[in-house]
Amino acid sequence: MTFRTLSHLAGAMALAIALPTAATAQDTADTGKSAAPAKLDPQVRTRDLTGTFGGQRIGYTATMAETVLTDDEGKPEAVIVTTSYVKNPRDTSRPVFFIYNGGPGSGSVWLQMGAFGPKRVAIPSDATDDGAPPYPILDNPDSLLDVADLVFIDPPGTGFSYLTENTDPEDYYGLEQDARAVATVIRRWINDNNRWNSPKYLGGESYGTTRTAMVVRELEGATYNDVGLNGLILISTILDFAAREPTPGNEMAYVMALPNMATAAYYHGKAQAPSVEAIAEQARRFAIGPYATALMEGQDLPAAERASVRAELSRLTGLSETFLDNAELRVTDQRFYKELLRDRGLTIGRLDSRYTGRDYDNAGEYPDNDPSFYGIDAGYTAAINAWSRGTLGFETDREYQAIGSDPGRSWDWSLSGRGRGAYLNVAPFIGQAMRQNSQLRTFVGQGYYDFATPFFGAEYSLKRIGIPQERVEFHYYDAGHMMYIRDEDRTKLSADIRAFIRNR
Template sequence: MKLFVFKLCSNKRGKTEEYNPMGLTSFQTSGRKGLDSLYLKVGKVDILTTVRLNPKLFYLFLKPTQNPPLMNKLYLGILLLFSFQFPLQAQKKDPPEPKAELQSEHQRKIPIDTTITTQHSVTINGTPIEYTAITGMQPAWDENGQPIAALQYTYYTRNNVKDRAARPLLISFNGGPGSASVWMHLAYTGPRALKIDDEGYPVQPYGVQDNPFSVLDVTDIVYVNPANTGYSRTIPEELDEKDRKKFFGINSDIKYLAEWLNTFVTRNNRWRSPKYIIGESYGGTRVMGLSLALQEQQWMYLNGVIMVSPADYKILRNGGPVSDALNLPYFTAAAWYHKALPAELQNKDLLKILPESEEYTLNTLIPALAKGWNITDTDKNAVAEKMAYYSGLSKEAILDQNLVVPPSYFWKNLLKDKGAYTLGRLDSRYLGFDRQVAGMDPDYNPELTSWLHSFTPAINYYMQEELNFKTDIKYNMFGPVHPWDNENDTTRDDLRQAMAQNPYLNVLVQSGYYDGAVTYFGAKYTMWQVDPSGRMKDRFEFKGYRSGHMMYLRRDDLEKSNNDIRAFIERTLAKGESAKY
């Protein structure tokens, strides 16, 4: 039985005030049709009345008058004539009280289509920039025009722009799959950035500060949270297996996001703008697929694809000699950072030794691993010795692994005899320590725990206090999107086809040398494989940084990487050139 709560008001001398006629201090009603019961508190006496009144008649009785005390005595008397009253204490059960959880649940429902606009300013590279922030929810539609999800986004536009159509639009996604688009939003390209030290470690009190290197000076930006990440939710939230397939897989993810972007671009009148799309980690896979889906399904053509620490899941999932060998240059970089290499290498700059490790990987290690058990003992020992030279691990440990060293073993054992620290997976500059020194895998990822306890309070504060997006709903840093359908991954080929069809389309790849989850050399390899013919190689660009997966957390690389995006955008704007070969 639904419970309704009312308050009486009267107009006295032009003012609306609460009052208690005849000592009426509270009353509640419950009922399905009309009024079934009225719960009154008159003075200190609790009364439960049972009535059968039409709702309109009930509201007439409670209508405020110019003489509340007199008239309400009459109205209350009429009500009691229609009721059978007895003291509340005589009842076996108390009248139902309003349920707080039902009231709170209403507050946790986010409208599927809404916007909130705020005004801000920031100084970027010494230039004051005034900008508008629009945050809200926009539906994703099915084939019948029904909303199937509400995606939360934040859209930044620079103010006082004469020709909005000529201004680029940067569309930003993070990865996971299942990660919110918070990392690049609050630490990389956005106008406000996480409070961290110059090496990317969190500081308290948590919060945000101006980002003096944001690319908002040269491009407008929209950050999109896919379904079930951030504040985004599917409709309904609980889906059966069939409906989950509309969202949670490589190809379904690309399909509905392409449709959503069409709606966003149309609503915000950005069809004529040069468009760029940036994705981090799994977001690299996502944006490779979107480059073709936007062209073929939405007739939307991009000027640039930016892949930050991109994951090519064909390499990561399939494994094999190439996948295993591509880890060695990363081992070299991480070991160099922790001073674990032989002096001959350790005394050189990182960028001097990485080409050596890369060349050895391509020309010797991949062919050696491809031989499997067919490799000779002499060659196997020679390879193990060279791998030890470039990785900081012992030759014996490498032989124990039959030349195939899992990254987790490297993280656990590189510093086993040097403080027994473990290395971070996403950023191997970070250190942790385990309950036991021995083992094959670290107990936890020290970099991820560090990031979560600083990003989570920052994004919740920023959305609610600075962008005025008020809600009780949980912000999902990582959302429930699994199981994820990884079948039929053609995204690398999709990017090649999109570039072949669109002469304007260029690619920038950015990676951190200390990223052990998605290695920089794996990203290079992916880039090389997109177009083996080499006919489009001049439209690819690779940039490496002395940091990890989120290379922008290190202040020097935050400045450098944003400047690289600026230069990429400037270089790839068509500027009146014809789209032809």
């Protein structure tokens, strides 16, 4: 499918659909000519603001704009909202960082209002519930505006972006379809803002790292219109999906999750070690050594070896040997969330295992909900709506989709016809881009307490053959999936990425 975009109309102040009049429709019927496609008038809102970022006082222009994607006949199919922050005066030699979140179906609110935007929502940093409004919206000195202009992208079905009536979701909701749409928006923004020769960075969080691998294939693999990139920024990485699926017989899922179980047990006092870094390394060595070997031996595993592995697994995870024996040494993450602190009547979080919650009762096998999600979502949703509709003046009757359900329900996981049932691993696209672009570097940021995208899985994906290791750098944080929730780690993440951009 080919996308063509309608350019942003300068000064446009509201979204409007221009429909043919009755007379036009009659004329069309009389002449036998086909009706012209309906057109959308993209909304653009700008504000000139100031803030202090990275210790520098900076004036910048904030712009919320709609980009309309059309089919080959010019019919509008999707409206994609970008929120850009560009330093004044404009300088085309400055880097540009294109940013999105994950899901699929997640709006850019998390990275925009939590980590890199000029404002952030203040929620508790110590893994406790965000409570009720009002939620403070504060200046964000950790924003990256001192080193790069920022462009936040909400793909269709996320944020305020949407598919138009009668658009087939299959044309946009999928690995390759989504990447083509996002790449089109990036090219349009570069063109409209005369940034073709600016240093460029691309990145996101969670599924946003998957999207990055797909989009870099679109941008650097399109020989007719290549967009060269300086860096990929992967936060809470998921590239190899097969290694994360605990389908019976897939032993790698248990190997990948074990280091996260060890760090969670350490945080909650169920395992002992000098530091989180120490127990993470102990668990890595055990996971790819005795543990992986034991799992692969299956029913041929000798009793003495089973007992040895069971004992070390119990020490690292804080689970009883009886429980581990009953689970055949294979503990799913869902069972772990419920079992680790059962003696305290608590469950732990999936996105951030520092968080704890209380279920309806303590007898179940799995937790009722994820306390690390319901502990933060209200604050972020309130903040993005207040900022977009209030300060930036964006006008819409659409609800902001922080976690849109439509994309996830309809997502096409096929990759070149192979399907998600095949071995879905998009890391090779990053390797190919790095091999073909000798200056392309990759930043990887992982939280020690993130079960959604385990840090060991990121390492496994990006340390395999075909990926130039001298241009990949790993950074670790003492929090979970959204490590920037923790104040100290937001500052560290910002400093790490700032250094990555400056070191080009």
